[in-house]
Amino acid sequence: MQIKANPLRHGVALSDKKAATKDLPVQAIPAPDTVAICMSQHIGKPAQPVVQAGDAVLKGQLIARADGPVSANIYSSVSGTVKSVETRKDDRGASAQYVVVQNDKQDNAAFLPPLAEKTKENILERIREAGIVGLGGAAFPTYVKMTPRTPVDALVINGAECEPYLTCDYRLMVEKYAELLQGIRYLALALGVDKIYIGIEENKPDCIERFAGEEDIVTVPLHERYPMGSEKHLIYSCTGRKVPCGKLPADAGCVVQNVATAYAVYEAVELGKPLFERVLTVSGGAVQRPQNLLVPNGTAFSYILDYCGVDDSCAMIVDGGPMMGVAVADRKVVTKKATSGLLALTKAETDGSTPTPCVSCGRCARACPMHLMPMDIDFYTQNEDYEGARDWGGVLNCIECGSCAYVCPAKRPIVQSVRLAKAKLRELAATNGK
Amino acid sequence: MEQQAFVEHSPHQKSSLTTRRIMLDVLIALAPAAVMGCIYFGWQALLVLVLTVLSAVLTEIIWLLIRKQTFKEIFKQFDLTSVVTGLLLGMCFGSQTAWYACILAGAFAVGVAKMLFGGTGRNIVNPALAGRIFAFIAFPTIVAGGWLGANFTESAGEVLTGATPLTDFLTNNGVMNTELWQLFFGYGVPGCIGETCKIALLAGYVYLIVRKVIDWKYPLIYIAATGVTTMIIYQSFEVFLPSILSGGLFLGAIFMATDYVTSPKTLWGNVVYFLVLGIITAVLRFATGIEVVSFCIFLMNLVTPLIDRFIRPKPFGYVRPEKEKTGKGPAKEAGK
Known part of the structure; x- marks a missing residue:
């Protein structure tokens, strides 16, 4: 059955740039020698590791149990021995526990x-x-x-x-x-x-x-x-x-x-196969062999990028898509359950523009799918009036899609302002609640 | 291979549109009217335009130099807005305007109306309009007296001097002696450099729409509202075309009132803005007997923040908060 969609006027028209990998079948990447599986790869409480260094694990074996109602079990993506359970800083600057598993390349699996x-x-x-x-x-x-x-x-x-x-x-x-x-x-x-x-x-x-x-x-x-x-x-x-x-x-x-x-x-x-691997798209102008890969959870970005070949024109590595993904500085960052893409973008593909003053052209408001006033969010946040950003810009309804920053001729860092305002408002609510 | 990658907040791709590109588009759109003005009014018109543009640009540069910025920084942030300001200012002067009036008005427009308020994007009123009004008040005889009209049948130098068709129209109770086609092409019509040739202004309008710089609706709303209100005032259908084709209405509606910084940010805010603008233009023209487009836009510029405060879009999925539940809806209800 097919029906017509209810039309939405807002948003932006982007060139989809999918041609590079659209027709390429999914291939499994050879499993890396070690995987570092993050314990905090979902929204909610981090999972509690149930293995220790030296334990032998099978592919698809439970290595961490959900802690609390909003949390998720985590399974090993390779078979081998647990090298260590360590705390690292992830790409967003937050500390998280990682279970590092040495791959024995035996591929012994134990599913549910x-x-x-x-x-x-x-x-x-x-x-x-x-x-x-x-x-x-x-x-x-x-x-x-x-x-x-x-x-x-x-x-x-x-x-x-x-x-x-x-x-x-x-x-x-x-x-x-x-x-x-x-x-x-x-x-x-x-x-x-x-x-x-x-x-x-x-x-x-x-x-x-x-x-x-x-x-x-x-x-x-x-x-x-x-x-x-x-x-x-x-x-x-x-x-x-x-x-x-x-x-x-x-x-x-x-x-x-x-x-x-x-x-x-x-x-x-x-x-009975638990979630320990997923398909992700490796693409971008700096990737020599863009492809769709089946990647085990916890594979380092550097391993995937080396496998696909990245040349020196790479200016930015993005975890996710170009509109909402996170630019990562460190290639040691590992894939998580929700990593849907890994992009190595050239300088021309990324945006290196410097912000200029807002001229109130209203393009951001016309693009905003949530019908907010992004220019006001940016204005009030830059002037440290976060309540103004909430009341006049509607920052709490923002979905951070980045349409506003995409269309902005003044190249205002609107999404950055949104995140700052949201964080500050959360802080404010916490202090007021006490 | 292991070089540190560049990091920034999402989105990682942006449109290629810049403020400078938009301003360049405005300049391109203004070009036909400016060129026609120079053809109709001769080298004096060109001199006025050059003087105002130079004055506006130099004022900005000097201001930034005083603020201890290097030439490199100035060039990097130079977004052509002062060129647009200067050109617009020159285009709403008569070709006989004295050189010192041009320079002072350009300096006032950029120095006082724009830079003093914080530069690009922070000005409350349109700088070009502020410059024009400054000149109008400071040098009333030089700017407003003795409009010239191009007339190629006369020998050079013997150009027609007289009242503009609009003042003619307003003083003769809605009757105008100029032919409509003449008004449309601006040939032989006394007036400001940029305002007489309507077809050139319309060409600029079409270009701005094609380049998506302005919304096609807004100037039309302004022009139509002025025409309709004039019809109501004079109780006659015949005054519609003369009232919109004479004076600086086209120049004001297409290029001045649509200025991003000083017009409302939302669709409905803009509709209200241009509608009110059209009505007060017609009423004030009738009441004062002179061309008031620039004053009306100036007035509405001052009202813009108020319009923006009260006319706001409702967020997607907005539900009107019930009386007892307060503080839940993040966006405030308009007008409450």
């Missing part, structure tokens, strides 16, 4: 038993057990998302992949169509809903056509516009519902899951 009875409870339990998190980027534990407090009646699958360069979700939809479909149905079963929507951008017509053939899934071709894959906008495009400000999608009766998450659910349910 495949799920025999596929009931709602069993699937939910399996999602929790397999350590599945949202693979679209946020890494929110899927189990928590699948057990909302308010009643929901629709499952929305995110196949938009609106970030330029990234093609890993597209390749999944092309190559693992049947498995993905099964995974989506398991998700719907676990949620107890019969309305399933899938939103796919119009630059993937083959996927739209295939999903449109399914009777139980409503396929919604999305206008090629960034950020169509944003949760709130995807819900609106597919169902016409608006998520109230400051509320969760469940308050609009929806749960959104990424296609990669749906595929991980399929693997966990059908094969």
Whole structure:
């Protein structure tokens, strides 16, 4: 079934730059000699390691247990011995524990038993057990998302992949169509809903056509516009519902899951395979052999980049897509569950501009998908009036998609201001609450 | 291979549009009208334009030098806004304006109306308008008296001197002696350098729309509101075209009122701004009997922050907060 999307006027038109990897089949990268698996690769409390240095582990063996309700189990992505459990600083400057595993290259795997009875409870339990998190980027534990407090009646699958360069979700939809479909149905079963929507951008017509053939899934071709894959906008495009400000999608009766998450659910349910590897796109102008790779969790970026070949024109390494990804200074950073892309960009592809004064042209407000006033957020934040940024710019509703900073002719660092204002407001709320 | 990579906040790609590029587009859009002005009014018009532009640009550079910036820094941040200011200022002067008036007005426009308020993006009123109004008040006879009109049938030097068609129109109770086609092409029409040739201004308007520098709706709203209000005032349909084609309405509507810094930031804010602008222009023209476009825009510039305060977009998914729940909705309700 196919329906027309509810139109969204805002956002920006980007060139998708997916051509380099769009038609390349997913290949598994040879497992590295060591992996460093981060204990804090999801939103919520870090997982507690259950292994010690010297322990022998198998591929797919539990190495850290979820600590608290909002947390996720973590599994080893290679077989071998645990070299150490150490604390490192990650790319965002926060300390986290890492379990470093020496790969013995034996590839001995120990998965969970495949799920025999596929009931709602069993699937939910399996999602929790397999350590599945949202693979679209946020890494929110899927189990928590699948057990909302308010009643929901629709499952929305995110196949938009609106970030330029990234093609890993597209390749999944092309190559693992049947498995993905099964995974989506398991998700719907676990949620107890019969309305399933899938939103796919119009630059993937083959996927739209295939999903449109399914009777139980409503396929919604999305206008090629960034950020169509944003949760709130995807819900609106597919169902016409608006998520109230400051509320969760469940308050609009929806749960959104990424296609990669749906595929991980399929693997966990059908094969008993926990989440320890994922497909990511390695692309960008400085990459000699851009490709879609199946990468074990905890692989160092330097290993992947060496495997794909990066030349000296590389000016910036981005973890994720160019619009919302994080630029990393250190190539020792490792992949996590939600790493969907690894870009090595040349100087021409990145933005090295210096900010000039805002001329109030209003382009940011016209681009803002949340209908905020980004110029006011920037103005008030630069003048250290964070409450002004909240009241007049609406900073707390910002989804940090970066559309405003993309269109800004004055090259204002608007997203930076947003993050600063949000952090300061959080600080302020904490001190006022005491 | 192991060199330290460059790090910044997302997004890591940005559009190629810069403020300098926008200002260059404005200059290109102004060019046809400026060229036509020089053709109609001769070398004196060119002199006025050159003087105002030079004065505006030099004022900015001198200001920045006083602020102890090096030439390299000045060049790096030079975004052509002062050139636009100077050119616009010159285009709303008559060709007979004295050289010292041009220089003083240019210096006032950039020095007082723009740099004193904090430079690009911080000015409250349009600098070119401030310069024009300064000259209008400081040198009333030099700027406003004796408009010249180009007339190629007369021998050179014997150009027509007289009231502009608009003052003609306003003093004769809505009757104008100039033909409409003449008004449209500006041939033989006394007036400011940049305002007489409407077709050149329209060419600039089309260019600005194509380059997406301005929204096509806004100048139309202003012009239409002025025309309609004039029709209501004179109780006649015939005054529509003469009222919009005469005077500096096109120049003001297309290039002055659409100035980013001094116009509202939102769509609806702009609609209100241009609508009110059109109405007060027509009313004040009728009440004073002179051309008031520049004063009206100046007035509305001052109101802009107020419009921005009250007309704001609602966030996506905004729900009107119920009375007892306060402080939950992050964005404030407009007007409350």
